Amino acid sequence: MLSHLPILQVILPLVAAPSCLLIRRATLVWLFTLGVSLAALAVSVLLLQQVYSTGPISYALGGWDAPWGIEYRIDLLNAWVLLIVSGLSAAVIAAARSSIARELAAGRQILFYTLYLLCFAGLLGIVATGDVFNVFVFLEISSLASYALLALGRDRRALWASFQYLIMGTIGATFILIGIGFLYMMTGTLNMADLAARLPALGGSTTVLAAFAFIFVGICLKLALFPLHLWLPNAYSYAPSIVTAFLAATATKVALYLLLRFTVTVFGVEFALASLPLELLLIGLGLAGVFAASAVAIYQTDIKRMFAYSSVAQVGYMVVGIGIGTATALQATLLHLFNHALMKGGLFLALAGLVYQVGGCRIDSFRGLGRTMPWTMAAIAIGGISLIGMPLTVGFVSKWYLVTAAIDAGFWWVAILVVVGSLLAVLYVWRLVEAGYLQSPPEALAMIRREAPPGLLLPTWLLIAANLYFGVDTRLPVAVTAAASQFLLGGAAP
Numbered sequence: 001m002l003s004h005l006p007i008l009q010v011i012l013p014l015v016a017a018p019s020c021l022l023i024r025r026a027t028l029v030w031l032f033t034l035g036v037s038l039a040a041l042a043v044s045v046l047l048l049q050q051v052y053s054t055g056p057i058s059y060a061l062g063g064w065d066a067p068w069g070i071e072y073r074i075d076l077l078n079a080w081v082l083l084i085v086s087g088l089s090a091a092v093i094a095a096a097r098s099s100i101a102r103e104l105a106a107g108r109q110i111l112f113y114t115l116y117l118l119c120f121a122g123l124l125g126i127v128a129t130g131d132v133f134n135v136f137v138f139l140e141i142s143s144l145a146s147y148a149l150l151a152l153g154r155d156r157r158a159l160w161a162s163f164q165y166l167i168m169g170t171i172g173a174t175f176i177l178i179g180i181g182f183l184y185m186m187t188g189t190l191n192m193a194d195l196a197a198r199l200p201a202l203g204g205s206t207t208v209l210a211a212f213a214f215i216f217v218g219i220c221l222k223l224a225l226f227p228l229h230l231w232l233p234n235a236y237s238y239a240p241s242i243v244t245a246f247l248a249a250t251a252t253k254v255a256l257y258l259l260l261r262f263t264v265t266v267f268g269v270e271f272a273l274a275s276l277p278l279e280l281l282l283i284g285l286g287l288a289g290v291f292a293a294s295a296v297a298i299y300q301t302d303i304k305r306m307f308a309y310s311s312v313a314q315v316g317y318m319v320v321g322i323g324i325g326t327a328t329a330l331q332a333t334l335l336h337l338f339n340h341a342l343m344k345g346g347l348f349l350a351l352a353g354l355v356y357q358v359g360g361c362r363i364d365s366f367r368g369l370g371r372t373m374p375w376t377m378a379a380i381a382i383g384g385i386s387l388i389g390m391p392l393t394v395g396f397v398s399k400w401y402l403v404t405a406a407i408d409a410g411f412w413w414v415a416i417l418v419v420v421g422s423l424l425a426v427l428y429v430w431r432l433v434e435a436g437y438l439q440s441p442p443e444a445l446a447m448i449r450r451e452a453p454p455g456l457l458l459p460t461w462l463l464i465a466a467n468l469y470f471g472v473d474t475r476l477p478v479a480v481t482a483a484a485s486q487f488l489l490g491g492a493a494p
Helices: 002-022 026-054 076-094 096-103 106-128 132-151 157-187 192-202 206-223 231-238 241-266 269-275 278-298 303-324 327-358 374-388 394-408 412-438 454-472 475-488
Strands: 057-060 071-074
Touching (some): 002 071, 002 106, 026 057, 026 096, 026 475, 076 096, 076 106, 076 241, 076 327, 076 454, 076 475, 096 241, 096 327, 096 454, 106 241, 132 157, 132 241, 157 192, 192 241, 192 269, 231 241, 231 303, 241 269, 241 303, 269 278, 278 303, 278 412, 303 327, 303 394, 303 412, 327 374, 327 475, 374 394, 374 412, 394 412, 394 454
Antiparallel strands (some): 057 071
């Protein structure tokens, strides 16, 4: 069984998704989905342990060895991302039952769990596969499921947001497919490891440059990198609360994985960051996203939209790390990928609790929340502090590594801008803290509100507690990301 873990990681949710349609009761479907997510998490833990101990795993599908057959190749980078995606999926789906029962009609609940597992399987497939065409296939599976999940939102604007996401996502996927076609035309292979070995001999071929440009832009659309982020605020704002939490914690992390995989592994650092002016482009777009998105977030009254723009800013920090391109900078990116998943997963689950009780999450809903829903408000406050990057939270750890990497690489101005950009988050987080703790609740709601159900509150606090725990005990994430960044840049695996 252990030898089949790479394919089991993807097959479990992929087979489970249509099986949901055979179960008629929503509670049983939820338990089934939770069980599948926990099983996928267990597989990802075993994969990370095995890769960390013995090195990369190569799994040939159907007995056809690479590059002729499809290969699933698990190394430290994607083992780390698989753990993040499966862990956050398990936490989100654990909180889903009461939230979905409140926000979706009974006839749509089973459909939600089916689409959830399809999206989950697609994301895991993108990360696990070592074949670039399979990346496109799984990208389409996860994207189509995401569009449908978003359209389930009870606000009619969810349909427009889903359509907008579909258009932008289709353009991104088409760009990626065109780039893959160019690569196959030049090399005759679709295997990532084989591509990495053959592309250096092609040098500055115009076709290879075109392939890189198409793939880079397509991934940046999926990643919501500024200024290609316009689909994200509406998608996060109008989706069901659990869908927002799931996408915020996983989807952009997988897109960032793809950017790392193609930039550093397939095309190589020498080509992407040395031969091309990508270093300054990534740093510039990343910092522009930090400041522009943070500035817009300050003036939002819809808190889901506020944190959506915050996600665009946080993506900027991760992209800056890729742009700097050193081992410490890539480690900072991988740390922030993990840390941001914990932050946004906890924050959006807390907002799901607020939506459950109040029916919305506008800034007015936060008035006096510290008195009427103290545990929910405390979760939002701690998640916000982590988002700012205060010491003893995970946000501080990854930003410290990013600032250190920028200084070591001679980018003093980048380090200063990263710190200033982090301070902007203080402004919009303070608005929530002020409303929650310093203002009185409306009379109509003062006696009505109570805490969210325990089934929703406990997974929220699991993620919030992780924000604090891994902000103090950093051994696991720092050790894995340090080894992964060294491996990406050609160092020996542990």
